[in-house]
Amino acid sequence: METVPTPRGELLLTFEEYCARITPEERQAHYDQLDKGAEDFEPIRARLNARNDAIDNGWCPSRIVKNEIGHLNDVLTAYHVGKYPNETRQTLNEAEADLATWHTLSESARDAIIAADEHAEAELAARRKARQEASARKSAIYAAAKKIGMPLSPELDEALAWVA
Structure with missing residues (x-):
């Protein structure tokens, strides 16, 4: 059986070649991003925990918000916060807006939403x-x-x- 040789060039780099291409500015930007994520992690974690507590206390968020919160619970790390700060904050802002809407609903409307969610x-x-x-x-x-x-x-x- 004949094997096809692995192409060398732009598509495949060795680890050493990849590291050699990283400029000091890119490396520093990466470390700055990690530091910013670590700095912002605890406040974002506290906001997410508050939304999780609201769910535990009876809040029934919309399907989209519920899925985004679930995803954030699975992936939230300082690295994630540093890499995707806008998306992380947007998810939490949407959850907070959904919770604010929830508080304006009547008890019967809440019950209907909960029943529909349980049915789904x-x-x-x-x-x-x-x-x-x-x-x-x-x-x-x-x-x-x-x-x-x-x-x-x-x-x-x-x-x-x-x-x-």
Whole structure:
């Protein structure tokens, strides 16, 4: 079997070549960004914790805000704050605006939003479970076909397309 040689040049650099291309100004800008992120991390973490506490105390944010807060909970580090300061603050500002809107709603409107959110969560869980069951059925069919030596042809794939 013939191997294709790895091209050398602009597309692939060794670690040493990559490091040699970094200018002192770029390196300093990177360190400044990290320092700024570390400086801003604690206040942003406190704001995010306040939004998480509000969710725990009954606030039901919109789907978009809920997903953004969840993502921020997963990725928030000083590096992230330094690399994406505007996006991080925008997410928190949107969450705070959504929470302010929540406080202006009547109790019945809040209950309706919570019920709709629970219904959407239940539908999502049902779709996820159905997808997992369909995938398990398809895997079982493939395993059985492989066990008896049946070739896995495009026709079999087409026939099983309805499963998943």
